[in-house]
Amino acid sequence: MVSEGSHALEKLFFPKNIxxxxxxxxxKHFRPDQGRNYIQGSIAQNFxxxxxxxxxxxxxxxxxxxxxxxxxxxxxxxxxIFTVPATVVLEVMKDCIEKKVKFVHLFTAGFSExxxxxxxxxxxxMIKMAKDAGIRMLGPNCMGLYCPEGGLAFQPFFPHAPGHxxxxxxxxxxxxxxxYKAADNKLAFSKVVSFGNSSDLSSxxxxxxxxxxxxxxxxxxxxxxxxxxxxxxEIAKKITRIKPLVIFKGGRTEGGSRAARSHTAxxxxxxxxxxxxxxxxxxxxxxxxxxxxxxxxxxxxxxxPTGKNIAVIGGAGGGSVxxxxxxxAEGLTVPxxxxxxIAELTKIVPPHGTSVQNPLDIGPAMMGEQIFDKLAExxxxxxxxxxxxxxxxxGMIKRMGWGRxxxxxxxxxxxxxQEIMKKPxxxxxxxxxxxxxxxxxxxxxxYFQAGLPTFPTFEMAARVVNNLxxxxxxxxxxx
Amino acid sequence: MVSEGSHALEKLFFPKNIxxxxxxxxxKHFRPDQGRNYIQGSIAQNFxxxxxxxxxxxxxxxxxxxxxxxxxxxxxxxxxIFTVPATVVLEVMKDCIEKKVKFVHLFTAGFSExxxxxxxxxxxxMIKMAKDAGIRMLGPNCMGLYCPEGGLAFQPFFPHAPGHxxxxxxxxxxxxxxxYKAADNKLAFSKVVSFGNSSDLSSxxxxxxxxxxxxxxxxxxxxxxxxxxxxxxEIAKKITRIKPLVIFKGGRTEGGSRAARSHTAxxxxxxxxxxxxxxxxxxxxxxxxxxxxxxxxxxxxxxxPTGKNIAVIGGAGGGSVxxxxxxxAEGLTVPxxxxxxIAELTKIVPPHGTSVQNPLDIGPAMMGEQIFDKLAExxxxxxxxxxxxxxxxxGMIKRMGWGRxxxxxxxxxxxxxQEIMKKPxxxxxxxxxxxxxxxxxxxxxxYFQAGLPTFPTFEMAARVVNNLxxxxxxxxxxx
Numbered sequence: 001m002v003s004e005g006s007h008a009l010e011k012l013f014f015p016k017n018i019x020x021x022x023x024x025x026x027x028k029h030f031r032p033d034q035g036r037n038y039i040q041g042s043i044a045q046n047f048x049x050x051x052x053x054x055x056x057x058x059x060x061x062x063x064x065x066x067x068x069x070x071x072x073x074x075x076x077x078x079x080x081i082f083t084v085p086a087t088v089v090l091e092v093m094k095d096c097i098e099k100k101v102k103f104v105h106l107f108t109a110g111f112s113e114x115x116x117x118x119x120x121x122x123x124x125x126m127i128k129m130a131k132d133a134g135i136r137m138l139g140p141n142c143m144g145l146y147c148p149e150g151g152l153a154f155q156p157f158f159p160h161a162p163g164h165x166x167x168x169x170x171x172x173x174x175x176x177x178x179x180y181k182a183a184d185n186k187l188a189f190s191k192v193v194s195f196g197n198s199s200d201l202s203s204x205x206x207x208x209x210x211x212x213x214x215x216x217x218x219x220x221x222x223x224x225x226x227x228x229x230x231x232x233x234e235i236a237k238k239i240t241r242i243k244p245l246v247i248f249k250g251g252r253t254e255g256g257s258r259a260a261r262s263h264t265a266x267x268x269x270x271x272x273x274x275x276x277x278x279x280x281x282x283x284x285x286x287x288x289x290x291x292x293x294x295x296x297x298x299x300x301x302x303x304x305p306t307g308k309n310i311a312v313i314g315g316a317g318g319g320s321v322x323x324x325x326x327x328x329a330e331g332l333t334v335p336x337x338x339x340x341x342i343a344e345l346t347k348i349v350p351p352h353g354t355s356v357q358n359p360l361d362i363g364p365a366m367m368g369e370q371i372f373d374k375l376a377e378x379x380x381x382x383x384x385x386x387x388x389x390x391x392x393x394x395g396m397i398k399r400m401g402w403g404r405x406x407x408x409x410x411x412x413x414x415x416x417x418q419e420i421m422k423k424p425x426x427x428x429x430x431x432x433x434x435x436x437x438x439x440x441x442x443x444x445x446x447y448f449q450a451g452l453p454t455f456p457t458f459e460m461a462a463r464v465v466n467n468l469x470x471x472x473x474x475x476x477x478x479x
Numbered sequence: 480m481v482s483e484g485s486h487a488l489e490k491l492f493f494p495k496n497i498x499x500x501x502x503x504x505x506x507k508h509f510r511p512d513q514g515r516n517y518i519q520g521s522i523a524q525n526f527x528x529x530x531x532x533x534x535x536x537x538x539x540x541x542x543x544x545x546x547x548x549x550x551x552x553x554x555x556x557x558x559x560i561f562t563v564p565a566t567v568v569l570e571v572m573k574d575c576i577e578k579k580v581k582f583v584h585l586f587t588a589g590f591s592e593x594x595x596x597x598x599x600x601x602x603x604x605m606i607k608m609a610k611d612a613g614i615r616m617l618g619p620n621c622m623g624l625y626c627p628e629g630g631l632a633f634q635p636f637f638p639h640a641p642g643h644x645x646x647x648x649x650x651x652x653x654x655x656x657x658x659y660k661a662a663d664n665k666l667a668f669s670k671v672v673s674f675g676n677s678s679d680l681s682s683x684x685x686x687x688x689x690x691x692x693x694x695x696x697x698x699x700x701x702x703x704x705x706x707x708x709x710x711x712x713e714i715a716k717k718i719t720r721i722k723p724l725v726i727f728k729g730g731r732t733e734g735g736s737r738a739a740r741s742h743t744a745x746x747x748x749x750x751x752x753x754x755x756x757x758x759x760x761x762x763x764x765x766x767x768x769x770x771x772x773x774x775x776x777x778x779x780x781x782x783x784p785t786g787k788n789i790a791v792i793g794g795a796g797g798g799s800v801x802x803x804x805x806x807x808a809e810g811l812t813v814p815x816x817x818x819x820x821i822a823e824l825t826k827i828v829p830p831h832g833t834s835v836q837n838p839l840d841i842g843p844a845m846m847g848e849q850i851f852d853k854l855a856e857x858x859x860x861x862x863x864x865x866x867x868x869x870x871x872x873x874g875m876i877k878r879m880g881w882g883r884x885x886x887x888x889x890x891x892x893x894x895x896x897q898e899i900m901k902k903p904x905x906x907x908x909x910x911x912x913x914x915x916x917x918x919x920x921x922x923x924x925x926y927f928q929a930g931l932p933t934f935p936t937f938e939m940a941a942r943v944v945n946n947l948x949x950x951x952x953x954x955x956x957x958x
Contacts, residue, residue, distance in 0.1 A: 141796075157878050171797020180874065184913045224800060250797060255813040256804035262836055263796035288938070289801070290911060317620075317742035318650020318729060321703060322768070325735035329766075334734040357741050395659065399636050431910070432769060432935065434663045434920065441913065456911065459767070 009201075009209045012103045012138065013191050014150040015078030018042065019070055019101070021054040021092055022084035022108075023061050034107050035083035036062065038144070040156035047151030050075060070095040079103045081144065086110040086122060089140075093126055097133040104130065106140035106196075113141055113197060113264055127199050141264060142196025143172030146179060148189060149215065155179070163188020164217035165296060168206040170195060170264050171250070174222040177289055182220075185297040186448040190215040197264050204231040211239050220296050221247045222289070224260040225269060233281055240282030241478050244299045244471060247283050248292045249274055282474040284467050291463055297453040298464045302424045304472035305465060307386035308332045311379055312359035314391030314428070320359035323391065323458050330462040332469075334358055337385065341378045348374060358385075376417035376425075386469070387424040389461050390414060394429055394443050395436030407439055411446050418452070424468075428461045429454040488680075488688045491582045491617065492670050493629040494557030497521065498549055498580070500533040500571055501563035501587075502540050513586050514562035515541065517623070519635035526630030529554060549574035558582045560623065565589040565601060568619075572605055576612040583609065585619035585675075592620055592676060592743055606678050620743060621675025622651030625658060627668060628694065634658070642667020643696035644775060647685040649674060649743050650729070653701040656768055661699075664776040665927040669694040676743050683710040690718050698722055699775050701768070703729045703739040704748060712760055719761030720957050723778045723950060726762050727771045728753055761953040763946050770942055776932040777943045781903045783951035784944060786865035787811045790858055791838035793870030793907070799838035802870065802937050809941040811948075813837055816864065820857045827853060837864075855896035855904075865948070866903040868940050869893060873908055873922050874915030886918055890925050897931070903947075907940045908933040 023035025039051055039062050052073045053061035060066055067073050070080055070092065080101045084092055086108055096104055111123035123140065130137045138144060143154040148162040154172070158179055165187045169175040175194035182189070190213065193206055203223055210216045219239065226232050239245050251260035252271035278285040284299075286292045310332045315323050324334045337345075337358050345356035348371055355361040362371065379385050392414070397406035418425045427447055431440045447454045455461035502514025518530055518541050531552045532540035539545055546552050549559055549571065559580045563571055565587055575583055590602035602619065609616045617623060622633040627641040633651070637658055644666045648654040654673035661668070669692065672685055682702055689695045698718065705711050718724050730739035731750035757764040763778075765771045789811045794802050803813045816824075816837050824835035827850055834840040841850065858864050871893070876885035897904045906926055910919045926933045934940035 155878075169797070171795070171800070173795040174797035174801070180912055180914065222797060224797075248801075250800035250804060253804045253807035255807045256800050259800040259803045259813075259836075259838055262834055263800055288805075316650070316652040318648070318653035318701060318703075319656075321650070321729035321735050321738040321742055322653070322727075324738045325729060325732045326767075328732035328734045334738075355741055357738075359738060399634075433659055435659065437916070 007209055007212055008136075009205065011078050012136070013145065013147045013152070015049060015103065015152075017049040017052065017075055017077050018047070018152075019052040019054050019067075019073060019077045019080040021070060021080055021082050023053045023055060023066075024058070034143075034154075035081075037155055038081050038083070039064065041146075041153030041158065042151055044156050044158070045148055045151045045153045045160060049151070052077065070101065071098045073099065077101050079105060082106045082108045082140075084108055086119065089126055090122065090129070093129050096135060097129065101135060103136050103138065105138040105142070105144045107142065107144060108139070109141035109196070111140050111197060111199075113262060115262065123197070123199060130200065137200035138193070139196045140199060143175055143194035146175070146189065146192040154194070159183050159188065161188050162190060162215070164190055164215065164300070165220065166190045166210045166213070166216040166218070167192045167220045167222075168195060168203060168210075169193070169222040170198070170203075170224045171222055172196070174248075174289060178220065178222070178293065181289065181293045182296065185293055185453070187293075187297060187300070198227060202227050204228050204235060207232060207235045207239065210243070211235055217243060218296055218300055219243055219245045220292050221245070222250065222292075223247060224250045224264055229277075233277065236281040236283055240471075241475065244296070245283050246286055246292050246295045246299070246467075247278065248286050248289055252287070282471065284471050286467065290460065291467075294453070294455055294460050294464050295467050298426075298468060299471070301451055301453045302426065302468065304475070305387040305424050305469045306472060308466065308469045309335045309384055309386045310462075310465065311337070311382075311385045311388045312391075313362070313375075313388065314393060315359060316361055317355075319391065320355065320361055323389075324359055326459050327389070327462045330459070331466040332462055335384050337378075338382045341382045341384075344378055345375065372413045372417050373420055376420035380421045380423065385423065387426060387465055388421065389426045389428060389458065389465065391428045391430070391458055392443060394439045395433040398436045398439045404439075404442070407443050407446075411443060411450075415450055415452070424465075425452075426461050426465060427452060427454050428458050429456065431456045486688050486691055487615075488684065490557050491615070492624065492626045492631070494528060494582065494631075496529040496531065496554055496556050497526070497631075498531045498533050498552060498556045498559040500549060500559055500561050502532045502534060502545075503537070513622075513633075514560075516634055517560050517562070518543065520625075520632030520637065521630055523635050523637070524627055524630045524632045524639060528630070531556065549580065550577045552578065556580050558584060561585045561587045561619075563587055565598065568605055569601065569608070572608050575614060576608065580614060582615050582617065584617040584621070584623045586621065586623060587618070588620035588675070590619050590676060590678075592741060594741065602676070602678060609679065616679035617672070618675045619678060622654055622673040625654070625668065625671040633673070638662050638667065640667050641669060641694070643669055643694065643779070644699065645669045645689045645692070645695040645697070646671045646699045646701075647674060647682060647689075648672070648701040649677070649682075649703045650701055651675070653727075653768060657699065657701070657772065660768065660772045661775065664772055664932070666772075666776060666779070677706060681706050683707050683714060686711060686714045686718065689722070690714055696722060697775055697779055698724045699771050700724070700726045701729065701771075702726060703743055708756075712756065715760040715762055720954065723775070724762050725765055725771050725774045725778070725946075726757065727765050727768055731766070761950065763950050765946065769939065770946075773932070773934055773939050773943050774946050777905075777947060778950070780930055780932045781905065781947065783954070784866040784903050784948045785951060787945065787948045788814045788863055788865045789941075789944065790816070790864045790867045791870075792841070792854075792867065793872060794838060795840055796834075798870065799834065799840055802868075803838055805938050806868070806941045809938070810945040811941055814863050816857075817861045820861045820863075823857055824854065851892045851896050852899055855899040859900045859902065864902065866905060866944055867900065868905045868907060868937065868944065870907045870909070870937055871922060873918040874912040877915045877918045883918075883921070886922055890922060890929075894929055894931070903944075904931075905940050905944060906931060906933050907937050908935065910935045
């Protein structure tokens with residue numbers, strides 16, 4: 001089903017027919033062929049239009065009739081993907097102009113990002129040719145598009161089911177890793193786009209598209225530099241009132257900035273400036289791709305916490321101390337519970353080797369529904385607490401021989417507690433212990449099914465909860 | 480085989496016979512019984528002496544004849560482990576004095592750490608009784624001992640083979656998690672001790688023991704506060720010249736300090752002070768248990784880097800930028816390679832979509848031995864570079880369908896490169912991608928067999944390399 005929006009970029013994500021230029025007719029072992037990936041990706045995503053491979057000599061590519069030039073293709077082409085060497089792009093562009101192609105996407109790299117003037121010159125000429133002909137360009141130096149609904153994918157292994165998460169990325173590697181990591185977290189995608197050097201279409205264009213795109217409810221991004229900061233700023237301010245926008249910016253150190261220049265010719269700018277830019281626009285700024293994915297997972301699955309006062313449970317003594325350190329280092333507070341909560345807990349929790357202070361350590365009793373129900377009720381009514389982070393002892397359950405029954409009990413207790421408490425309960429399911437890995441993956445799966453996110457470390461949970469509380473504070477100004 | 484040292488604590492780790500006081504005769508589902516754990520742990524570790532359970536009513540525990548009182552035991556007892564309620568410890572202590580027990584270990588909790596004066600009073604009386612009788616005390620409020628060579632373990636599931644890593648911990652939870660995580664990294668243990676409130680035996684006593692213990696080559700620790708900082712300082716200075724000492728200190732934030740007081744009655748002190756203390760003594764200070772384990776793994780398996788200038792390889796463009804950001808945020812530098820290195824690499828690496836700058840992006844060629852051999856040779860001779868962090872694309876190898884053959888090739892290339900380069904090569908094998916998990920575990924196993932450490936994230940690798948470079952700098956002052 002092709003979406004019928006009227007935005008100028010709609011046909012980029014939903015082209016009728018596509019040409020893949022420069023694809024080789026046979027694959028070599030240990031040498032990925034990106035041209036073939038585009039074709040296989042579209043097959044895997046059940047692309048509804050026609051696919052036209054283009055190659056000077058090949059007659060057939062993966063079962064598709066192959067044309068010598070774009071201008072030889074017998075039907076209209078909305079999108080031409082260039083996987084040719086940089087030296088022949090001007091020639092291919094001429095053909096695209098003749099063919100009245102609407103969009104070109106250049107996987108081809110080796111332009112301004114090399115720092116060489118002759119290559120930058122080719123890029124300039126190419127941009128001018130496209131502009132004069134009214135062709136919009138994606139790239140150069142980028143992986144391009146993944147849109148399950150439109151039938152496009154830059155890798156053959158991407159999931160098929162469409163969803164509500166969008167991602168735009170200056171790096172193809174980040175875009176690919178994003179898809180895999182987000183899919184591990186059972187997120188599904190509206191549109192993912194890697195745009196590289198952004199010689200024509202840039203971050204702001206995609207942001208503008210996602211603002212009006214009804215299929216997109218939540219947006220992530222990896223960027224290295226902005227070419228039109230003012231426009232980006234204005235659109236971001238509109239978006240963040242209605243859709244969460246989470247951005248991972250590369251090039252925050254001196255070495256990273258230098259690497260960004262040679263990667264996408266981007267000027268990274270000061271990271272301090274970037275942070276204040278995010279604060280003003282309600283953008284959730286993150287510092288790793290993992291943090292981005294877990295923030296997007298949480299923001300779609302949890303109510304936003306109305307403050308940063310966190311109850312913590314699930315560690316024994318040493319864990320209580322170190323989890324508190326981590327939470328407070330991440331910007332949260334682990335406060336005293338109210339006197340009422342402490343008094344009530346004292347009645348039901350055995351006194352020795354436990355703690356009814358925060359962090360809570362109520363022993364194996366925390367896995368029993370009755371005591372946890374009561375705890376959830378007390379935390380619901382405790383004005384000192386905005387959310388609960390619950391470290392789930394899956395490794396311990398496995399080693400104690402409590403089996404899947406033990407994991408079931410823990411999950412059931414947590415989900416019931418979530419219903420009672422009405423403030424976010426954030427389950428942490430650690431995956432850094434080989435022995436407990438199978439139980440951890442099982443628990444993770446179950447939480448996703450129940451609509452809750454999970455986090456692989458307490459640190460990540462604390463960081464994300466802090467992000468969500470900041471975003472809630474920003475949004476509350478407009479409510 | 481019992482080690483024949485003369486240190487006062489030798490019989491604590493190598494007792495002839497042990498008594499476990501307060502163990503119940505039957506286990507309850509979902510209620511761990513720590514007394515039974517000590518007995519099962521000793522059986523699992525093939526303890527060579529006799530085990531005497533003590534309980535007022537039971538006749539038999541796990542097949543061992545059970546005595547009503549410690550004073551009823553017919554043989555000498557070097558170590559009595561208390562798992563009784565706090566209310567009866569004074570009575571049991573009387574029996575131990577009568578029996579001329581050498582060491583008591585109190586798993587029992589509920590003393591000064593509760594903040595209640597009556598409980599603190601019992602602790603004081605107990606300490607005085609033990610002291611007057613010449614009995615040394617471990618705890619109270621701790622898990623106690625794991626010494627594979629001595630046949631002791633506080634959990635039944637700990638590995639059997641002895642090794643060279645020691646760990647002393649104010650938290651039993653941290654001690655247990657340490658063993659599991661370190662065992663995942665194929666480390667083996669000389670002695671692990673959880674000492675809780677340290678009412679008698681404290682950090683300094685264990686440090687003093689490990690200083691002279693020939694079986695211990697490398698020491699880790701989790702502490703919350705120091706009761707005798709001056710003595711600890713003096714011993715630490717001696718140790719760090721000959722054995723790495725890695726310490727994770729809990730209670731570095733306000734909330735964490737408060738939690739530490741209610742956990743082990745420890746006064747956490749200022750974290751700034753702690754850091755300068757570590758700098759002066761050559762202690763490697765870490766901020767998480769994972770960082771501690773990976774640092775101990777690296778320090779036993781890598782040559783210490785002689786500086787902080789790092790070459791990075793294995794990410795494409797976006798990864799290059801973000802890995803550089805992470806490395807520099809962790810205190811490392813990702814410098815330009817020498818002109819000679821760049822010129823030589825330019826001859827063998829294809830120009831487009833690659834980078835012979837640092838971070839290096841030489842495409843799939845990095846997996847081919849010939850080019851990587853040459854790279855290793857160039858980095859060996861490059862004065863700008865002290866070490867190489869190599870992100871291993873195991874997830875990509877899996878998805879590309881290159882199979883185990885692809886992983887083998889990558890590992891072979893890395894190991895050969897390590898031989899040529901003669902500076903540390905640090906492999907990062909990411910484990911945060913469910914799809915690639917089986918390949919990651921396989922690669923990890925192979926690196927451990929080959930004597931190299933691996934790291935689950937680039938961030939952890941960078942942090943640990945930074946720790947090792949600091950430690951090398953400290954040690955070089957004494958060489």
